[in-house]
Ligand code: C2E
């Protein structure tokens with residue numbers, strides 16, 4: 096027992112060392128990611144199930160370097176958060192997405208709402224509402240075209256501070272949605288205080304919606320609750336016609352997922368948007 100315990104410990108330490116080394120490597124590379132123009136934003140359409148057209152886009156960050164190749168946001172966003180680099184990177188994404196939304200309006204595409212993911216760390220910044228207003232002003236986008244996707248983690252650190260920032264953003268006309276809804280903690284108590292507009296039903300519930308009775312019940316409960324609270328719903332990670340049919344029957348408002356389109360470059364998004372409008 097002692098023997099295997101020692102080996103177990105040594106193995107654990109080596110794994111931890113490897114993880115720490117990878118983290119350092121990522122943070123060092125992240126510092127230069129923007130100035131070296133290694134990041135770009137892709138856009139995934141959000142479809143209205145009633146109007147059957149694109150009503151929104153989610154901006155998703157992409158990063159690749161010559162040394163590291165393509166790194167998934169699931170890996171580099173946490174590194175950016177822990178190092179504080181998420182502030183500058185997050186501001187950059189906001190500006191890119193707002194600029195893109197303005198450009199699409201100027202091109203005469205059907206109007207859409209641009210959804211941008213915001214880290215809970217960015218949300219601790221009391222200057223966030225002013226920063227967002229400045230970006231909107233400078234890029235010339237009315238606030239109702241911007242939606243911020245927040246997770247329930249925004250309230251973990253300083254709930255009162257988070258509510259104050261949400262109130263201010265709400266007053267400035269920016270919409271907010273709760274991302275990954277259902278996976279967080281004490282979701283229901285938040286809903287009363289948060290000035291949210293929409294719930295994004297997490298893809299972990301959507302995945303087995305056609306076969307799993309529990310997931311069916313959860314998704315339908317979220318949609319019904321949202322409706323009685325006057326909130327919109329969007330389902331994420333929709334990949335099949337069966338999932339879509341269920342969501343439509345439950346009167347979910349919007350959907351997003353590979354079934355309609357993966358996140359794509361701006362030119363491809365533009366084309367999709369025009370094709371849908373022509374139908
Ligand atoms: P998220 O906000 O929950 O974004 C949804 C993720 O699901 C995206 O992964 C998207 O590409 C993926 N997805 C969309 N449709 C489908 C589908 O039908 N099936 C499956 N299996 N997946 C689908 P992605 O782009 O790798 O982003 C991962 C996470 O990284 C995001 O999760 C978000 O938490 C974070 N992230 C991405 N960009 C940003 C950003 O600019 N700022 C911040 N703070 N976080 C970001």
Ligand code: CA
Nearest residue numbers: 153212244274
């Ligand atoms: Ca999101």
Ligand code: CA
Nearest residue numbers: 274275295331
């Ligand atoms: Ca999500």
Ligand code: CA
Nearest residue numbers: 274275297298
């Ligand atoms: Ca997620």
